[in-house]
Amino acid sequence: MNNKQNPALNQKVSGPYTQKSVVGRSVPRIDAPDKARGAAQYTADMKLPGMLYGKLLRSPVPHARIKNIDISKAAAFPGVKDVITGKDTPGIKYGNWRLFPQTQDEYPLAMDKVRFIGDEVAAVAAIDPDIAEEAISLIHVEYDELPAVFSIDEALAQDAPLIHDDIDQLEGNISIDRNIDVGDIDKAFDKADLILDDKFTLHAVSHAYLEPCAALAQPDVEGRLILWTSTQAPYIIQCLLASTLGLPENHVRVIKPHVGGGFGGKMELRSWEFCAAFMAKRTGRPVKFVLTRAEELSTGRTRHAMNIRSKVGFKKDGTIVAKDFEAYLDGGAYNSMGPTATFLCGNFGAMLYRYPAYRYRGYHVYTNKTPAGAMRGFGAPQALYVTETQMNIAAKELNIDPIDLRIKNAMVTGDTIEGVTKISSAGFVESLQKVAEMSKWKEKRASLPNNKGIGIGCYSFISGGVFNWFNTPYNFAACEVRAYDDGTAHLLTMASDIGQGSDTVLRQILAEALGIKVENIRVTSADTAMTPKADLGTWGSRVTLMNGNAILDAANKIKEKLAQMVSIKYNLNIIHEVAFANDRAFAKAKPERGISFGEAVAMWVKTHRGEELTARGYYTPRDKGLTTPAYSFGAQVAEVAVDPDTGVVTVEKVTTAHDCGTVINPMSVEGQLEGALHMGLGYALSEQFVIRDGKVLNTTFLDYKIPAAEDMPQIESYTIETYEKEGPFGAKEAGEGLAIPTAPAIAHAVYDATGYRCKDLPITPEKILRATGKITE
Amino acid sequence: MALPKFSYLIPKSLKEACIMLAEHEDKARILAGGTDLLIKMKHRTVQPEYIIGISNIPNTDYVHSNHKHLTIGANASLTMVAQNPDIQRYFPALAYAAGVTATVQIRNMGTVVGNICNASPSADTATPLLVYDTKVVIMHPAGERTLALDEFFRGPGVTALESGEIVKELVLPLTSDRSGSNYQKVSPRSKVDIAAVGVSACLHVDEKETITQARLAIGAVAPVPKRVLHAEKTLEGKKLTEELINQAAEISLDEATPISDTRATASYRKKMVDVLVRRALNASMEQIRAK
Numbered sequence A: 001m002n003n004k005q006n007p008a009l010n011q012k013v014s015g016p017y018t019q020k021s022v023v024g025r026s027v028p029r030i031d032a033p034d035k036a037r038g039a040a041q042y043t044a045d046m047k048l049p050g051m052l053y054g055k056l057l058r059s060p061v062p063h064a065r066i067k068n069i070d071i072s073k074a075a076a077f078p079g080v081k082d083v084i085t086g087k088d089t090p091g092i093k094y095g096n097w098r099l100f101p102q103t104q105d106e107y108p109l110a111m112d113k114v115r116f117i118g119d120e121v122a123a124v125a126a127i128d129p130d131i132a133e134e135a136i137s138l139i140h141v142e143y144d145e146l147p148a149v150f151s152i153d154e155a156l157a158q159d160a161p162l163i164h165d166d167i168d169q170l171e172g173n174i175s176i177d178r179n180i181d182v183g184d185i186d187k188a189f190d191k192a193d194l195i196l197d198d199k200f201t202l203h204a205v206s207h208a209y210l211e212p213c214a215a216l217a218q219p220d221v222e223g224r225l226i227l228w229t230s231t232q233a234p235y236i237i238q239c240l241l242a243s244t245l246g247l248p249e250n251h252v253r254v255i256k257p258h259v260g261g262g263f264g265g266k267m268e269l270r271s272w273e274f275c276a277a278f279m280a281k282r283t284g285r286p287v288k289f290v291l292t293r294a295e296e297l298s299t300g301r302t303r304h305a306m307n308i309r310s311k312v313g314f315k316k317d318g319t320i321v322a323k324d325f326e327a328y329l330d331g332g333a334y335n336s337m338g339p340t341a342t343f344l345c346g347n348f349g350a351m352l353y354r355y356p357a358y359r360y361r362g363y364h365v366y367t368n369k370t371p372a373g374a375m376r377g378f379g380a381p382q383a384l385y386v387t388e389t390q391m392n393i394a395a396k397e398l399n400i401d402p403i404d405l406r407i408k409n410a411m412v413t414g415d416t417i418e419g420v421t422k423i424s425s426a427g428f429v430e431s432l433q434k435v436a437e438m439s440k441w442k443e444k445r446a447s448l449p450n451n452k453g454i455g456i457g458c459y460s461f462i463s464g465g466v467f468n469w470f471n472t473p474y475n476f477a478a479c480e481v482r483a484y485d486d487g488t489a490h491l492l493t494m495a496s497d498i499g500q501g502s503d504t505v506l507r508q509i510l511a512e513a514l515g516i517k518v519e520n521i522r523v524t525s526a527d528t529a530m531t532p533k534a535d536l537g538t539w540g541s542r543v544t545l546m547n548g549n550a551i552l553d554a555a556n557k558i559k560e561k562l563a564q565m566v567s568i569k570y571n572l573n574i575i576h577e578v579a580f581a582n583d584r585a586f587a588k589a590k591p592e593r594g595i596s597f598g599e600a601v602a603m604w605v606k607t608h609r610g611e612e613l614t615a616r617g618y619y620t621p622r623d624k625g626l627t628t629p630a631y632s633f634g635a636q637v638a639e640v641a642v643d644p645d646t647g648v649v650t651v652e653k654v655t656t657a658h659d660c661g662t663v664i665n666p667m668s669v670e671g672q673l674e675g676a677l678h679m680g681l682g683y684a685l686s687e688q689f690v691i692r693d694g695k696v697l698n699t700t701f702l703d704y705k706i707p708a709a710e711d712m713p714q715i716e717s718y719t720i721e722t723y724e725k726e727g728p729f730g731a732k733e734a735g736e737g738l739a740i741p742t743a744p745a746i747a748h749a750v751y752d753a754t755g756y757r758c759k760d761l762p763i764t765p766e767k768i769l770r771a772t773g774k775i776t777e
Numbered sequence B: 001m002a003l004p005k006f007s008y009l010i011p012k013s014l015k016e017a018c019i020m021l022a023e024h025e026d027k028a029r030i031l032a033g034g035t036d037l038l039i040k041m042k043h044r045t046v047q048p049e050y051i052i053g054i055s056n057i058p059n060t061d062y063v064h065s066n067h068k069h070l071t072i073g074a075n076a077s078l079t080m081v082a083q084n085p086d087i088q089r090y091f092p093a094l095a096y097a098a099g100v101t102a103t104v105q106i107r108n109m110g111t112v113v114g115n116i117c118n119a120s121p122s123a124d125t126a127t128p129l130l131v132y133d134t135k136v137v138i139m140h141p142a143g144e145r146t147l148a149l150d151e152f153f154r155g156p157g158v159t160a161l162e163s164g165e166i167v168k169e170l171v172l173p174l175t176s177d178r179s180g181s182n183y184q185k186v187s188p189r190s191k192v193d194i195a196a197v198g199v200s201a202c203l204h205v206d207e208k209e210t211i212t213q214a215r216l217a218i219g220a221v222a223p224v225p226k227r228v229l230h231a232e233k234t235l236e237g238k239k240l241t242e243e244l245i246n247q248a249a250e251i252s253l254d255e256a257t258p259i260s261d262t263r264a265t266a267s268y269r270k271k272m273v274d275v276l277v278r279r280a281l282n283a284s285m286e287q288i289r290a291k
């Protein structure tokens, strides 16, 4: 992307905190040099003396009782050191919703039943990966096959087989439901001049993170464990691994090495993490698992496929009066993160616009497919695809420009959703205005030739969830800051950098707060035995806001102590404020009265007879409604060309204006934007699973089509600067939200070009040709 | 995914490779760039006990031409073929097809001969080679034989090669100044994608633009990439009118027997045969006119 196109890349951001030196600058990533020269260690790169290689046996059938497992041949195979099945394990279920134990529906290895093709049945640890793979093929399992269901409709049918017949609370295949009720929905629709009532189907897609999952466990003689794993949530893995092993939580130490992306797919305990740890304990040797891409694509978590029915009422002038929103989530065989997605989908259905009345009914449905989980946007891509497409339909019906219709209904700072949430800052209207101007929206809509189209999609996203269904007794984010007499500091945080750049951004926040250089801060992150408790992980776009706030808390404590030193040294009047900048601590009004940061620390250490200067900082969102402390907003315009004969869509240009509060690191935000756009492009146009009888057929990147670099359009973007009082230095999320608007914007542009309105993602060439009458058979 | 175990044989000449192949019969496979074979081995769809690596045999990665023919050696990579000036001049559809096959890395490793021997119905270089009347020079322990490419493909993954036979080179008669040719491909992703349908055409005309020789081939819509002989006959001796194009497209549709798979449905493929045949014929004629 051209820097000229994005002023944020060149400008320093200003806000109520003036004179910032580091925040707002494109500080290069801490991890970039190592990654560029191949020195960064990912879990798969790690080797320990005596290490064994693990491999999982997965179910070849979608639904069955396990009659018998014969491991004798595999166990006797030379080089095999351990073979386990569910019966060897403690048989303890787990799941991320600890607050509601009946939702914890997964065993590390199948106990008596398998529920999807790929369900983990047994594991082998051997002296090399080939032997492990060979041994897996020697395990003989007898299955009693059961009828299986592969769609929401099949799963909800009267005579559908029960997928979780061992959970007493369940009567059918609906594992959980969520409701939201605001205002009197039925009365509200009476005021409508136009009512849209549409059904949408949204499809499942893969996170397609470049690093497949991997885990390496090492035991110690006292029975404790270290687990290196490619995860977004070390603390969650620590807790759930300990509970499934029957160990005290703190006998498990989870370390996150470099991680090659997660996008929501690496935030739960998974079978191989358990098996690595369990077999390491049994054999006394390190055990490593590395998944293949085929395993990832055929059995990995996905974004939820959903069936959504949405009814929205408008007045003639475009004012929205009510929305009735019903979503069925295809959860696959286990809850995974589905309950949260069910909740969030309903919340996002109520976002972006003012709905005087809103009703949500959300149902999470078990099917005999690979489980869906959290994925970038977490319920929002689906909910807002529907919302945005209906806004575009309404604009057409009401003969109002789609951007004008949005501005008329847009949420603004201070808006509330009664009993649910408050919008503490919103640059949504400004985003809409800016994107219209940048994309030359009105001119282009009037003048584009045949087969070219322009369309819009918008988003809002949370800056971390305020809910605690994991039921952690600890703070949501924590850190420790150590200040040294050489003028440096050490930040210890459990926040997980999975490639999104939190190590870099959090270091910037601390550098800004302490007034020292970024290079003078060392970062240690994501090691549950070393970094302060706790942290719920990298998901829900929570890290910058929550960990940033925890860091400010710690930095303020450090600064208070150092202010005392400056105050004593210069005998400052009590009314003087002490400032921290340029590696100095000084009287704000009389900058010459000050000392270097290192000297100030030295003085504190001396006056405390050798005590190290450290402070802990914490953040937990309290009384921030039911959803999040802060929302991002944005608007995106896509321009497409459609080949009328082949139906092939080329996305030519995408323009974005978005509000992520204060931009801490413009280059990082840009990276998020471009990456999100790439994902949105795939979601809209090319990515989908081809599934037959529960079996995924496209298990390589040749046939699971993430867009290629050459599919990327020209990109222009602009950041609207708002100041979010809940966030560090005014910042809020810029991670997941941007993955939302691309699909509805492209769909709208395709409609503009062809007249085909997609209510059934993805938009394929064939669907376009059918809609335009070019294919009839 | 790990490769199954195998023995790796290094012949010093193509002849020696033939002898090794004859000796081990079904248990051995030739390895050129390996971009098809190694993947099939990882997926266990083929499990040869012997791999005969031919990529280091000297003087096999050539593209050369005389005033009549152009010859592509067994180890000429897709990149070489895409970038060769003679191929760009005389066989533009082949140069283009080789250049849009797979990715840069795969094109640097993969060979055109491998693309043909792999015999995938969707092989990108197959239909261009068909419309250029390519001859396959086949080597066996006792000598050589030559086969027209349209007799070479026998089914998905199946060729006319018999035990102990390898492809030495491909021979293409040079096209005339009054000819034009074109390759059309449609796939769900713009780049790095297997063709859902591929169509090639090559037209030779006289001074009055009457078609003296027509070649038309379709890929990924039948068990093998194939020429549409009946359409070729219909085109010959006439001028390329809208109506003639309609006829050629209709005949091609009749000859196409596509299946639905992970890449496209049969109905979409049928429609694309229609669209791409028209485009390939029109583009070929435009190329002649631009000369």
Ligand SMILES: Cc1cc2nc3c(=O)[nH]c(=O)nc-3n(C[C@H](O)[C@H](O)[C@H](O)COP(=O)(O)OP(=O)(O)OC[C@H]3O[C@@H](n4cnc5c(N)ncnc54)[C@H](O)[C@@H]3O)c2cc1C
Pocket (backbone or CB within 6 Å): A702, B029, B030, B031, B032, B033, B034, B035, B036, B037, B038, B039, B074, B078, B100, B101, B102, B103, B106, B109, B110, B111, B112, B113, B114, B115, B116, B117, B118, B122, B123, B124, B125, B161, B165, B166, B167, B168, B192, B193, B194, B195
């Ligand atoms: C990511 C990816 C993308 C791809 N995209 C495309 C694409 O877009 N279009 C496309 O057409 N293909 C594509 N392919 C397939 C492949 O790259 C091509 O078919 C390539 O041309 C094969 O050449 P090779 O030299 O690598 O063949 P190899 O794998 O070495 O051999 C292929 C087969 O031919 C046999 N063989 C090779 N040389 C000889 C010989 N001289 N005599 C007899 N038998 C021989 C081998 O035994 C083997 O059975 C793709 C592959 C990958 C991995």
